[in-house]
Amino acid sequence: MRQLRSELPALLLLGALALAPFVGFGEGYVLTLLARAMILAMAAVALSLLVGGAGLVSMGHAAMMGFGAYAVVILDDARIVEAHVVLPVAILAAAGFALVTGAVAVRTSGVHFIMITLAFGQMAFFTATSLAGYGGDDGYTLYARNTVAGGRLLENKLAFHYVCLGALTASWLLCRMLLASRFGRVLRAVKGNPMRAQALGFDPYPYRLTAYVIAGAIGGAAGFLFANAAEFVAPAYISWQRSGELLFMVILGGLSGLHGALLGALGFVLLEEWLSHQWEHWRILFGVLLILAVLFLPNGLSGIPGQVAKGFRRG
Structure with a gap:
Protein backbone atom coordinates (compact mmCIF):
# COMPACT_ATOMS: atom_id res chain seq x y z
CA MET A 1 0.00 0.00 0.00
CA ARG A 2 2.83 2.40 0.91
CA GLN A 3 4.59 1.63 -2.39
CA LEU A 4 1.41 2.34 -4.38
CA ARG A 5 0.92 5.62 -2.51
CA SER A 6 4.46 6.75 -3.36
CA GLU A 7 3.92 5.93 -7.05
CA LEU A 8 0.44 7.45 -7.28
CA PRO A 9 1.54 11.03 -8.16
CA ALA A 10 3.59 9.81 -11.14
CA LEU A 11 0.80 7.50 -12.30
CA LEU A 12 -1.72 10.36 -12.09
CA LEU A 13 0.56 12.68 -14.06
CA LEU A 14 1.19 10.09 -16.77
CA GLY A 15 -2.51 9.25 -16.89
CA ALA A 16 -3.40 12.94 -17.27
CA LEU A 17 -0.93 13.26 -20.15
CA ALA A 18 -2.47 10.20 -21.81
CA LEU A 19 -5.96 11.73 -21.59
CA ALA A 20 -4.92 15.30 -22.44
CA PRO A 21 -5.58 15.09 -26.24
CA PHE A 22 -9.17 13.98 -25.57
CA VAL A 23 -10.13 16.53 -22.92
CA GLY A 24 -9.53 19.81 -24.71
CA PHE A 25 -5.78 19.68 -25.25
CA GLY A 26 -5.72 18.14 -28.70
CA GLU A 27 -4.79 21.22 -30.71
CA GLY A 28 -1.53 21.06 -32.64
CA TYR A 29 0.11 23.86 -30.67
CA VAL A 30 -0.81 22.34 -27.29
CA LEU A 31 0.38 18.89 -28.34
CA THR A 32 3.69 20.39 -29.44
CA LEU A 33 4.06 22.11 -26.06
CA LEU A 34 3.21 18.94 -24.14
CA ALA A 35 5.66 16.94 -26.26
CA ARG A 36 8.42 19.41 -25.37
CA ALA A 37 7.51 19.19 -21.69
CA MET A 38 7.56 15.39 -21.74
CA ILE A 39 10.93 15.27 -23.50
CA LEU A 40 12.47 17.60 -20.93
CA ALA A 41 10.77 15.54 -18.20
CA MET A 42 12.63 12.49 -19.52
CA ALA A 43 15.94 14.26 -19.09
CA ALA A 44 14.85 15.57 -15.68
CA VAL A 45 13.94 12.06 -14.49
CA ALA A 46 17.39 10.83 -15.52
CA LEU A 47 18.98 13.76 -13.68
CA SER A 48 16.81 13.01 -10.64
CA LEU A 49 18.30 9.50 -10.62
CA LEU A 50 21.71 11.15 -10.19
CA VAL A 51 20.75 13.94 -7.79
CA GLY A 52 18.23 12.15 -5.60
CA GLY A 53 19.59 8.63 -5.92
CA ALA A 54 23.35 9.10 -6.04
CA GLY A 55 23.84 12.63 -4.70
CA LEU A 56 25.57 13.70 -7.93
CA VAL A 57 24.53 17.23 -8.92
CA SER A 58 25.42 17.49 -12.60
CA MET A 59 25.66 20.80 -14.42
CA GLY A 60 26.43 19.14 -17.75
CA HIS A 61 23.35 16.99 -18.25
CA ALA A 62 22.19 19.01 -21.26
CA ALA A 63 25.30 17.74 -23.07
CA MET A 64 23.79 14.24 -22.96
CA ALA A 78 24.15 11.47 -44.38
CA ARG A 79 20.50 10.76 -45.32
CA ILE A 80 20.15 8.06 -42.66
CA VAL A 81 16.75 8.79 -41.15
CA GLU A 82 15.30 5.46 -40.03
CA ALA A 83 14.50 5.67 -36.30
CA HIS A 84 15.58 2.10 -35.53
CA VAL A 85 19.09 3.13 -36.67
CA VAL A 86 19.20 6.73 -35.45
CA LEU A 87 17.78 6.16 -31.95
CA PRO A 88 20.35 3.50 -30.89
CA VAL A 89 23.17 5.67 -32.27
CA ALA A 90 21.85 8.68 -30.29
CA ILE A 91 21.65 6.63 -27.10
CA LEU A 92 25.09 5.11 -27.58
CA HIS A 112 34.14 19.55 -7.59
CA PHE A 113 31.72 17.22 -9.40
CA ILE A 114 29.51 20.19 -10.30
CA MET A 115 32.42 22.12 -11.78
CA ILE A 116 33.85 19.16 -13.70
CA THR A 117 30.49 18.33 -15.29
CA LEU A 118 30.04 22.01 -16.11
CA ALA A 119 33.46 22.05 -17.79
CA PHE A 120 32.71 18.93 -19.84
CA GLY A 121 29.35 20.38 -20.83
CA GLN A 122 30.98 23.59 -22.03
CA MET A 123 33.55 21.57 -23.98
CA ALA A 124 30.66 19.85 -25.77
CA PHE A 125 29.00 23.22 -26.37
CA PHE A 126 32.08 24.80 -27.97
CA THR A 127 32.68 21.66 -30.02
CA ALA A 128 29.14 21.96 -31.40
CA THR A 129 29.68 25.62 -32.31
CA SER A 130 32.76 24.63 -34.30
CA LEU A 131 30.89 22.11 -36.45
CA ALA A 132 30.53 24.38 -39.48
CA GLY A 133 29.34 21.49 -41.62
CA TYR A 134 26.33 21.10 -39.32
CA GLY A 135 25.41 24.74 -38.98
CA GLY A 136 27.87 25.88 -36.33
CA ASP A 137 26.38 28.67 -34.19
CA ASP A 138 23.38 28.97 -36.50
CA GLY A 139 22.23 25.41 -35.95
CA TYR A 140 21.02 22.75 -38.36
CA THR A 141 17.52 22.24 -39.78
CA LEU A 142 16.54 18.62 -40.36
CA TYR A 143 15.31 17.63 -43.79
CA ALA A 144 12.40 15.87 -42.08
CA ARG A 145 11.62 13.91 -38.96
CA ASN A 146 12.97 10.39 -38.68
CA THR A 147 10.93 7.63 -40.23
CA VAL A 148 9.59 4.53 -38.48
CA ALA A 149 9.70 1.44 -40.70
CA GLY A 150 9.71 3.80 -43.68
CA GLY A 151 6.59 5.63 -42.51
CA ARG A 152 6.11 9.20 -41.28
CA LEU A 153 4.66 8.27 -37.89
CA LEU A 154 6.61 10.95 -36.01
CA GLU A 155 5.16 13.70 -38.21
CA ASN A 156 1.68 13.03 -36.84
CA LYS A 157 1.32 15.27 -33.77
CA LEU A 158 -0.99 12.91 -31.88
CA ALA A 159 1.21 9.90 -32.60
CA PHE A 160 4.32 11.86 -31.58
CA HIS A 161 2.58 12.84 -28.33
CA TYR A 162 2.15 9.18 -27.43
CA VAL A 163 5.66 8.29 -28.56
CA CYS A 164 6.98 10.91 -26.14
CA LEU A 165 4.63 9.70 -23.41
CA GLY A 166 5.77 6.11 -23.95
CA ALA A 167 9.42 7.13 -23.79
CA LEU A 168 8.81 9.17 -20.63
CA THR A 169 6.94 6.29 -18.98
CA ALA A 170 9.71 3.83 -19.90
CA SER A 171 12.36 6.20 -18.52
CA TRP A 172 10.46 6.64 -15.26
CA LEU A 173 9.89 2.89 -14.89
CA LEU A 174 13.56 2.15 -15.56
CA CYS A 175 14.80 4.69 -13.02
CA ARG A 176 12.19 3.58 -10.47
CA MET A 177 13.22 -0.06 -10.94
CA LEU A 178 16.89 0.84 -10.50
CA LEU A 179 16.26 2.81 -7.32
CA ALA A 180 14.14 -0.01 -5.86
CA SER A 181 16.77 -2.64 -6.65
CA ARG A 182 19.89 -3.64 -4.74
CA PHE A 183 21.79 -1.31 -7.06
CA GLY A 184 19.61 1.61 -5.93
CA ARG A 185 19.99 0.74 -2.27
CA VAL A 186 23.77 0.79 -2.64
CA LEU A 187 23.55 4.14 -4.47
CA ARG A 188 21.56 5.66 -1.62
CA ALA A 189 23.94 4.17 0.94
CA VAL A 190 26.89 5.69 -0.90
CA LYS A 191 25.07 9.02 -1.06
CA GLY A 192 24.41 8.94 2.67
CA ASN A 193 27.81 7.76 3.88
CA PRO A 194 30.44 6.72 1.31
CA MET A 195 32.94 5.61 3.93
CA ARG A 196 30.45 3.30 5.62
CA ALA A 197 29.49 1.81 2.24
CA GLN A 198 33.16 1.13 1.53
CA ALA A 199 33.58 -0.46 4.94
CA LEU A 200 30.72 -2.82 4.05
CA GLY A 201 32.55 -3.83 0.86
CA PHE A 202 30.83 -1.62 -1.73
CA ASP A 203 33.11 0.48 -3.92
CA PRO A 204 31.11 3.67 -4.72
CA TYR A 205 32.88 4.33 -8.03
CA PRO A 206 31.35 1.63 -10.31
CA TYR A 207 27.85 2.22 -8.92
CA ARG A 208 28.03 5.96 -9.45
CA LEU A 209 29.57 5.60 -12.89
CA THR A 210 26.88 3.13 -13.95
CA ALA A 211 24.15 5.52 -12.79
CA TYR A 212 25.86 8.35 -14.66
CA VAL A 213 26.01 6.35 -17.90
CA ILE A 214 22.37 5.25 -17.58
CA ALA A 215 21.31 8.87 -17.04
CA GLY A 216 23.37 9.83 -20.08
CA ALA A 217 21.69 7.17 -22.21
CA ILE A 218 18.24 8.42 -21.23
CA GLY A 219 19.40 11.96 -22.00
CA ALA A 230 11.89 20.94 -33.19
CA GLU A 231 13.27 19.62 -36.51
CA PHE A 232 16.19 21.87 -35.64
CA VAL A 233 19.32 21.47 -33.50
CA ALA A 234 21.62 24.22 -32.24
CA PRO A 235 24.55 24.43 -29.79
CA ALA A 236 22.25 26.31 -27.40
CA TYR A 237 20.69 22.94 -26.58
CA ILE A 238 23.98 21.98 -24.89
CA VAL A 250 14.32 18.54 -10.49
CA ILE A 251 14.57 20.89 -7.50
CA LEU A 252 11.28 22.64 -8.31
CA GLY A 253 9.42 19.34 -8.42
CA GLY A 254 11.06 18.00 -5.27
CA LEU A 255 13.71 15.41 -4.50
CA SER A 256 11.41 13.10 -2.55
CA GLY A 257 10.85 10.87 -5.58
CA LEU A 258 11.08 10.62 -9.35
CA HIS A 259 7.57 12.02 -9.68
CA GLY A 260 9.03 15.36 -8.55
CA ALA A 261 11.07 15.55 -11.76
CA LEU A 262 7.93 14.90 -13.82
CA LEU A 263 5.97 17.58 -12.00
CA GLY A 264 8.85 20.05 -12.03
CA ALA A 265 9.46 19.73 -15.77
CA LEU A 266 5.78 20.07 -16.65
CA GLY A 267 5.32 22.99 -14.25
CA PHE A 268 8.46 24.75 -15.51
CA VAL A 269 7.56 24.48 -19.21
CA LEU A 270 3.87 25.38 -18.80
CA LEU A 271 4.59 28.35 -16.52
CA GLU A 272 7.28 29.61 -18.88
CA GLU A 273 4.89 29.36 -21.83
CA TRP A 274 2.01 31.08 -20.04
CA LEU A 275 4.11 33.98 -18.75
CA SER A 276 5.67 34.57 -22.17
CA HIS A 277 2.20 35.44 -23.48
CA GLN A 278 1.38 37.79 -20.62
CA TRP A 279 4.26 40.25 -20.51
CA GLU A 280 7.12 41.33 -22.74
CA HIS A 281 9.62 41.11 -19.87
CA TRP A 282 8.21 37.85 -18.54
CA ARG A 283 11.63 36.40 -17.64
CA ILE A 284 11.91 38.83 -14.72
CA LEU A 285 8.64 37.63 -13.20
CA PHE A 286 9.51 34.02 -14.05
CA GLY A 287 12.77 34.28 -12.13
CA VAL A 288 11.02 35.85 -9.12
CA LEU A 289 8.40 33.08 -9.05
CA LEU A 290 11.08 30.39 -9.21
CA ILE A 291 12.98 31.99 -6.32
CA LEU A 292 9.78 32.16 -4.25
CA ALA A 293 9.07 28.50 -5.03
CA VAL A 294 12.50 27.50 -3.70
CA LEU A 295 12.09 29.66 -0.56
CA PHE A 296 8.55 28.65 0.38
CA LEU A 297 8.32 25.11 -1.05
CA PRO A 298 11.25 23.29 0.58
CA ASN A 299 9.93 19.96 -0.69
CA GLY A 300 9.08 21.28 -4.14
CA LEU A 301 5.75 21.17 -5.90
CA SER A 302 5.32 17.53 -4.93
CA GLY A 303 5.42 18.56 -1.27
CA ILE A 304 2.43 20.95 -1.50
CA PRO A 305 -0.21 18.36 -0.48
CA GLY A 306 1.83 17.47 2.59
CA GLN A 307 2.27 21.12 3.55
CA VAL A 308 -1.48 21.77 3.13
CA ALA A 309 -2.35 18.72 5.24
CA LYS A 310 0.12 19.83 7.90
CA GLY A 311 -1.45 23.29 7.93
CA PHE A 312 -4.92 21.82 8.45
CA ARG A 313 -3.70 19.66 11.32
CA ARG A 314 -2.21 22.70 13.03
CA GLY A 315 -5.39 24.66 12.45
Whole structure:
Protein backbone atom coordinates (compact mmCIF):
# COMPACT_ATOMS: atom_id res chain seq x y z
CA MET A 1 0.00 0.00 0.00
CA ARG A 2 2.83 2.40 0.91
CA GLN A 3 4.59 1.63 -2.39
CA LEU A 4 1.41 2.34 -4.38
CA ARG A 5 0.92 5.62 -2.51
CA SER A 6 4.46 6.75 -3.36
CA GLU A 7 3.92 5.93 -7.05
CA LEU A 8 0.44 7.45 -7.28
CA PRO A 9 1.54 11.03 -8.16
CA ALA A 10 3.59 9.81 -11.14
CA LEU A 11 0.80 7.50 -12.30
CA LEU A 12 -1.72 10.36 -12.09
CA LEU A 13 0.56 12.68 -14.06
CA LEU A 14 1.19 10.09 -16.77
CA GLY A 15 -2.51 9.25 -16.89
CA ALA A 16 -3.40 12.94 -17.27
CA LEU A 17 -0.93 13.26 -20.15
CA ALA A 18 -2.47 10.20 -21.81
CA LEU A 19 -5.96 11.73 -21.59
CA ALA A 20 -4.92 15.30 -22.44
CA PRO A 21 -5.58 15.09 -26.24
CA PHE A 22 -9.17 13.98 -25.57
CA VAL A 23 -10.13 16.53 -22.92
CA GLY A 24 -9.53 19.81 -24.71
CA PHE A 25 -5.78 19.68 -25.25
CA GLY A 26 -5.72 18.14 -28.70
CA GLU A 27 -4.79 21.22 -30.71
CA GLY A 28 -1.53 21.06 -32.64
CA TYR A 29 0.11 23.86 -30.67
CA VAL A 30 -0.81 22.34 -27.29
CA LEU A 31 0.38 18.89 -28.34
CA THR A 32 3.69 20.39 -29.44
CA LEU A 33 4.06 22.11 -26.06
CA LEU A 34 3.21 18.94 -24.14
CA ALA A 35 5.66 16.94 -26.26
CA ARG A 36 8.42 19.41 -25.37
CA ALA A 37 7.51 19.19 -21.69
CA MET A 38 7.56 15.39 -21.74
CA ILE A 39 10.93 15.27 -23.50
CA LEU A 40 12.47 17.60 -20.93
CA ALA A 41 10.77 15.54 -18.20
CA MET A 42 12.63 12.49 -19.52
CA ALA A 43 15.94 14.26 -19.09
CA ALA A 44 14.85 15.57 -15.68
CA VAL A 45 13.94 12.06 -14.49
CA ALA A 46 17.39 10.83 -15.52
CA LEU A 47 18.98 13.76 -13.68
CA SER A 48 16.81 13.01 -10.64
CA LEU A 49 18.30 9.50 -10.62
CA LEU A 50 21.71 11.15 -10.19
CA VAL A 51 20.75 13.94 -7.79
CA GLY A 52 18.23 12.15 -5.60
CA GLY A 53 19.59 8.63 -5.92
CA ALA A 54 23.35 9.10 -6.04
CA GLY A 55 23.84 12.63 -4.70
CA LEU A 56 25.57 13.70 -7.93
CA VAL A 57 24.53 17.23 -8.92
CA SER A 58 25.42 17.49 -12.60
CA MET A 59 25.66 20.80 -14.42
CA GLY A 60 26.43 19.14 -17.75
CA HIS A 61 23.35 16.99 -18.25
CA ALA A 62 22.19 19.01 -21.26
CA ALA A 63 25.30 17.74 -23.07
CA MET A 64 23.79 14.24 -22.96
CA MET A 65 20.72 15.55 -24.76
CA GLY A 66 23.01 17.42 -27.13
CA PHE A 67 24.92 14.29 -28.10
CA GLY A 68 21.64 12.53 -28.86
CA ALA A 69 20.39 15.49 -30.89
CA TYR A 70 23.62 15.87 -32.87
CA ALA A 71 23.63 12.15 -33.63
CA VAL A 72 20.30 12.81 -35.38
CA VAL A 73 21.89 15.76 -37.23
CA ILE A 74 24.95 13.87 -38.44
CA LEU A 75 22.91 10.92 -39.66
CA ASP A 76 20.32 13.23 -41.22
CA ASP A 77 23.09 14.93 -43.19
CA ALA A 78 24.15 11.47 -44.38
CA ARG A 79 20.50 10.76 -45.32
CA ILE A 80 20.15 8.06 -42.66
CA VAL A 81 16.75 8.79 -41.15
CA GLU A 82 15.30 5.46 -40.03
CA ALA A 83 14.50 5.67 -36.30
CA HIS A 84 15.58 2.10 -35.53
CA VAL A 85 19.09 3.13 -36.67
CA VAL A 86 19.20 6.73 -35.45
CA LEU A 87 17.78 6.16 -31.95
CA PRO A 88 20.35 3.50 -30.89
CA VAL A 89 23.17 5.67 -32.27
CA ALA A 90 21.85 8.68 -30.29
CA ILE A 91 21.65 6.63 -27.10
CA LEU A 92 25.09 5.11 -27.58
CA ALA A 93 26.67 8.48 -28.41
CA ALA A 94 25.32 10.04 -25.21
CA ALA A 95 26.15 6.98 -23.11
CA GLY A 96 29.68 6.94 -24.55
CA PHE A 97 30.18 10.59 -23.70
CA ALA A 98 28.85 9.92 -20.19
CA LEU A 99 31.22 6.96 -19.79
CA VAL A 100 34.31 8.89 -20.88
CA THR A 101 33.56 12.04 -18.90
CA GLY A 102 32.05 10.18 -15.97
CA ALA A 103 35.18 8.10 -15.57
CA VAL A 104 36.84 11.33 -14.46
CA ALA A 105 33.95 13.27 -12.92
CA VAL A 106 32.60 10.47 -10.69
CA ARG A 107 35.93 10.27 -8.87
CA THR A 108 34.96 13.61 -7.31
CA SER A 109 31.92 14.79 -5.37
CA GLY A 110 30.20 17.94 -4.21
CA VAL A 111 31.24 21.22 -5.78
CA HIS A 112 34.14 19.55 -7.59
CA PHE A 113 31.72 17.22 -9.40
CA ILE A 114 29.51 20.19 -10.30
CA MET A 115 32.42 22.12 -11.78
CA ILE A 116 33.85 19.16 -13.70
CA THR A 117 30.49 18.33 -15.29
CA LEU A 118 30.04 22.01 -16.11
CA ALA A 119 33.46 22.05 -17.79
CA PHE A 120 32.71 18.93 -19.84
CA GLY A 121 29.35 20.38 -20.83
CA GLN A 122 30.98 23.59 -22.03
CA MET A 123 33.55 21.57 -23.98
CA ALA A 124 30.66 19.85 -25.77
CA PHE A 125 29.00 23.22 -26.37
CA PHE A 126 32.08 24.80 -27.97
CA THR A 127 32.68 21.66 -30.02
CA ALA A 128 29.14 21.96 -31.40
CA THR A 129 29.68 25.62 -32.31
CA SER A 130 32.76 24.63 -34.30
CA LEU A 131 30.89 22.11 -36.45
CA ALA A 132 30.53 24.38 -39.48
CA GLY A 133 29.34 21.49 -41.62
CA TYR A 134 26.33 21.10 -39.32
CA GLY A 135 25.41 24.74 -38.98
CA GLY A 136 27.87 25.88 -36.33
CA ASP A 137 26.38 28.67 -34.19
CA ASP A 138 23.38 28.97 -36.50
CA GLY A 139 22.23 25.41 -35.95
CA TYR A 140 21.02 22.75 -38.36
CA THR A 141 17.52 22.24 -39.78
CA LEU A 142 16.54 18.62 -40.36
CA TYR A 143 15.31 17.63 -43.79
CA ALA A 144 12.40 15.87 -42.08
CA ARG A 145 11.62 13.91 -38.96
CA ASN A 146 12.97 10.39 -38.68
CA THR A 147 10.93 7.63 -40.23
CA VAL A 148 9.59 4.53 -38.48
CA ALA A 149 9.70 1.44 -40.70
CA GLY A 150 9.71 3.80 -43.68
CA GLY A 151 6.59 5.63 -42.51
CA ARG A 152 6.11 9.20 -41.28
CA LEU A 153 4.66 8.27 -37.89
CA LEU A 154 6.61 10.95 -36.01
CA GLU A 155 5.16 13.70 -38.21
CA ASN A 156 1.68 13.03 -36.84
CA LYS A 157 1.32 15.27 -33.77
CA LEU A 158 -0.99 12.91 -31.88
CA ALA A 159 1.21 9.90 -32.60
CA PHE A 160 4.32 11.86 -31.58
CA HIS A 161 2.58 12.84 -28.33
CA TYR A 162 2.15 9.18 -27.43
CA VAL A 163 5.66 8.29 -28.56
CA CYS A 164 6.98 10.91 -26.14
CA LEU A 165 4.63 9.70 -23.41
CA GLY A 166 5.77 6.11 -23.95
CA ALA A 167 9.42 7.13 -23.79
CA LEU A 168 8.81 9.17 -20.63
CA THR A 169 6.94 6.29 -18.98
CA ALA A 170 9.71 3.83 -19.90
CA SER A 171 12.36 6.20 -18.52
CA TRP A 172 10.46 6.64 -15.26
CA LEU A 173 9.89 2.89 -14.89
CA LEU A 174 13.56 2.15 -15.56
CA CYS A 175 14.80 4.69 -13.02
CA ARG A 176 12.19 3.58 -10.47
CA MET A 177 13.22 -0.06 -10.94
CA LEU A 178 16.89 0.84 -10.50
CA LEU A 179 16.26 2.81 -7.32
CA ALA A 180 14.14 -0.01 -5.86
CA SER A 181 16.77 -2.64 -6.65
CA ARG A 182 19.89 -3.64 -4.74
CA PHE A 183 21.79 -1.31 -7.06
CA GLY A 184 19.61 1.61 -5.93
CA ARG A 185 19.99 0.74 -2.27
CA VAL A 186 23.77 0.79 -2.64
CA LEU A 187 23.55 4.14 -4.47
CA ARG A 188 21.56 5.66 -1.62
CA ALA A 189 23.94 4.17 0.94
CA VAL A 190 26.89 5.69 -0.90
CA LYS A 191 25.07 9.02 -1.06
CA GLY A 192 24.41 8.94 2.67
CA ASN A 193 27.81 7.76 3.88
CA PRO A 194 30.44 6.72 1.31
CA MET A 195 32.94 5.61 3.93
CA ARG A 196 30.45 3.30 5.62
CA ALA A 197 29.49 1.81 2.24
CA GLN A 198 33.16 1.13 1.53
CA ALA A 199 33.58 -0.46 4.94
CA LEU A 200 30.72 -2.82 4.05
CA GLY A 201 32.55 -3.83 0.86
CA PHE A 202 30.83 -1.62 -1.73
CA ASP A 203 33.11 0.48 -3.92
CA PRO A 204 31.11 3.67 -4.72
CA TYR A 205 32.88 4.33 -8.03
CA PRO A 206 31.35 1.63 -10.31
CA TYR A 207 27.85 2.22 -8.92
CA ARG A 208 28.03 5.96 -9.45
CA LEU A 209 29.57 5.60 -12.89
CA THR A 210 26.88 3.13 -13.95
CA ALA A 211 24.15 5.52 -12.79
CA TYR A 212 25.86 8.35 -14.66
CA VAL A 213 26.01 6.35 -17.90
CA ILE A 214 22.37 5.25 -17.58
CA ALA A 215 21.31 8.87 -17.04
CA GLY A 216 23.37 9.83 -20.08
CA ALA A 217 21.69 7.17 -22.21
CA ILE A 218 18.24 8.42 -21.23
CA GLY A 219 19.40 11.96 -22.00
CA GLY A 220 20.50 10.78 -25.45
CA ALA A 221 17.03 9.33 -26.11
CA ALA A 222 15.52 12.64 -25.00
CA GLY A 223 17.87 14.45 -27.39
CA PHE A 224 16.68 12.23 -30.25
CA LEU A 225 13.07 13.18 -29.52
CA PHE A 226 13.91 16.85 -28.99
CA ALA A 227 15.62 17.06 -32.38
CA ASN A 228 12.59 15.49 -34.04
CA ALA A 229 10.16 17.72 -32.15
CA ALA A 230 11.89 20.94 -33.19
CA GLU A 231 13.27 19.62 -36.51
CA PHE A 232 16.19 21.87 -35.64
CA VAL A 233 19.32 21.47 -33.50
CA ALA A 234 21.62 24.22 -32.24
CA PRO A 235 24.55 24.43 -29.79
CA ALA A 236 22.25 26.31 -27.40
CA TYR A 237 20.69 22.94 -26.58
CA ILE A 238 23.98 21.98 -24.89
CA SER A 239 24.65 25.19 -23.01
CA TRP A 240 25.10 25.33 -19.25
CA GLN A 241 21.88 27.35 -19.06
CA ARG A 242 19.90 24.36 -20.32
CA SER A 243 21.68 22.13 -17.78
CA GLY A 244 20.72 24.66 -15.11
CA GLU A 245 17.10 24.55 -16.24
CA LEU A 246 17.02 20.76 -16.02
CA LEU A 247 18.51 20.88 -12.54
CA PHE A 248 15.99 23.50 -11.50
CA MET A 249 13.15 21.31 -12.80
CA VAL A 250 14.32 18.54 -10.49
CA ILE A 251 14.57 20.89 -7.50
CA LEU A 252 11.28 22.64 -8.31
CA GLY A 253 9.42 19.34 -8.42
CA GLY A 254 11.06 18.00 -5.27
CA LEU A 255 13.71 15.41 -4.50
CA SER A 256 11.41 13.10 -2.55
CA GLY A 257 10.85 10.87 -5.58
CA LEU A 258 11.08 10.62 -9.35
CA HIS A 259 7.57 12.02 -9.68
CA GLY A 260 9.03 15.36 -8.55
CA ALA A 261 11.07 15.55 -11.76
CA LEU A 262 7.93 14.90 -13.82
CA LEU A 263 5.97 17.58 -12.00
CA GLY A 264 8.85 20.05 -12.03
CA ALA A 265 9.46 19.73 -15.77
CA LEU A 266 5.78 20.07 -16.65
CA GLY A 267 5.32 22.99 -14.25
CA PHE A 268 8.46 24.75 -15.51
CA VAL A 269 7.56 24.48 -19.21
CA LEU A 270 3.87 25.38 -18.80
CA LEU A 271 4.59 28.35 -16.52
CA GLU A 272 7.28 29.61 -18.88
CA GLU A 273 4.89 29.36 -21.83
CA TRP A 274 2.01 31.08 -20.04
CA LEU A 275 4.11 33.98 -18.75
CA SER A 276 5.67 34.57 -22.17
CA HIS A 277 2.20 35.44 -23.48
CA GLN A 278 1.38 37.79 -20.62
CA TRP A 279 4.26 40.25 -20.51
CA GLU A 280 7.12 41.33 -22.74
CA HIS A 281 9.62 41.11 -19.87
CA TRP A 282 8.21 37.85 -18.54
CA ARG A 283 11.63 36.40 -17.64
CA ILE A 284 11.91 38.83 -14.72
CA LEU A 285 8.64 37.63 -13.20
CA PHE A 286 9.51 34.02 -14.05
CA GLY A 287 12.77 34.28 -12.13
CA VAL A 288 11.02 35.85 -9.12
CA LEU A 289 8.40 33.08 -9.05
CA LEU A 290 11.08 30.39 -9.21
CA ILE A 291 12.98 31.99 -6.32
CA LEU A 292 9.78 32.16 -4.25
CA ALA A 293 9.07 28.50 -5.03
CA VAL A 294 12.50 27.50 -3.70
CA LEU A 295 12.09 29.66 -0.56
CA PHE A 296 8.55 28.65 0.38
CA LEU A 297 8.32 25.11 -1.05
CA PRO A 298 11.25 23.29 0.58
CA ASN A 299 9.93 19.96 -0.69
CA GLY A 300 9.08 21.28 -4.14
CA LEU A 301 5.75 21.17 -5.90
CA SER A 302 5.32 17.53 -4.93
CA GLY A 303 5.42 18.56 -1.27
CA ILE A 304 2.43 20.95 -1.50
CA PRO A 305 -0.21 18.36 -0.48
CA GLY A 306 1.83 17.47 2.59
CA GLN A 307 2.27 21.12 3.55
CA VAL A 308 -1.48 21.77 3.13
CA ALA A 309 -2.35 18.72 5.24
CA LYS A 310 0.12 19.83 7.90
CA GLY A 311 -1.45 23.29 7.93
CA PHE A 312 -4.92 21.82 8.45
CA ARG A 313 -3.70 19.66 11.32
CA ARG A 314 -2.21 22.70 13.03
CA GLY A 315 -5.39 24.66 12.45
